[in-house]
Amino acid sequence: MIQTIIFDLGGVFVDWNPQYLYRKIFTDESEMHYFLENICTADWNEEQDGGRTIQEATDYLLAKHPEYADNIRAYYERWPEMLGGLISGTVDIFKELKAKKEYNFYALTNWSAETYPIAQEKYEFLSWFDGVVVSGTEKDRKPFASFYQTLLNRYNVNVSEAIFIDDNLRNVHAAEAVGIKTIHFTSPEALRAELNALGIL
Template identity: 65%
Template sequence: MINTIIFDLGAVLIDWNPDYMYRTVFADEQQMRDFLTNVTTSDWNEEQDAGRTLQEGTELLVAKHPHHEENIRAFYGRWIEMLGDAFEGTVEIFKELKESGKYRIYALTNWSAETFPLAQQKFEFLNWFDGIVVSGAEKMRKPAPEFYQILLDRYNVNPQESLFIDDNYRNILAAEKMGINCIHFTSSEKLREELVAKGIV
């Protein structure tokens, strides 16, 4: 029986997208795509999520791509402009789960420890969680099994009695290997359907 819900944050509850800021930097969409794909890559950003400082990550990239220095420095210099709105449909589900009083609810997120406080300032619902485990603070990230284990141990969570919701299928597979029940998030509407089918909402 499920007694614990674990949410991912980015792309599940919170809309974060570098496009929002970089569309004000690049006049050409393809140039922006090339920059985000080949310079400020997902792999590079994930190292900051895993605990590398924003300054170190920035300087490493500037040294590698000096002709893109200004645009590279904008990534974290103007990071707040990449933070969109909440996904209200998912927030409503979160609220229903919280108000039911049936579940402990946690967040397990790949997020830089330096930028996460900016999200906390913007989104009141981040205060609703019974606990949040942030990769940047722990110096490890999904899909490392050790990262999931931090949450399980810290909050005394039985994996078989928990449900993990994440948009990244890589992270879902890692959680399933640890015996955690999972829903692969694709939309708030689909999430509600799956939770209803499981008798959770």
């Protein structure tokens, strides 16, 4: 029987995308894609999720790509502009689940320790969790098994009684590898259907 529901945040609750910012900076779509695929890349961003400071990350790219200095600095100076808002359907599901008073709720998120407080101030639903484990704070991240284990140990979660919801298949498979049941998030509607099918909602 499921007693614990563990959510990812970005892509499940929060619509975050660097393109929301860089479409304002680049007039040419192909130049924007080049920049995000070759300069401020997803892999570079994940290092901040893993605990590297914003200053270290920015200095690293400025040294490598001084010709993109202004655009590199914009990544964190204008980071809130990457937030597209809430995925409201997921928040509605969370609200319904909370009202049942049958489950414990935790978040396991890859997020920089320096930008997560911005989200905390902006989004009330983050205070509804019984606990949130932030990768940048732990200096560990998905898909590493140790990061999942941190949450399981800290909150005494029995893997056989937990389910994990994430939009990233890599992270879903990593959770399965440590024994956690999973749902691959694709939309609030699909999530609602899966939770209903499992008798959770």
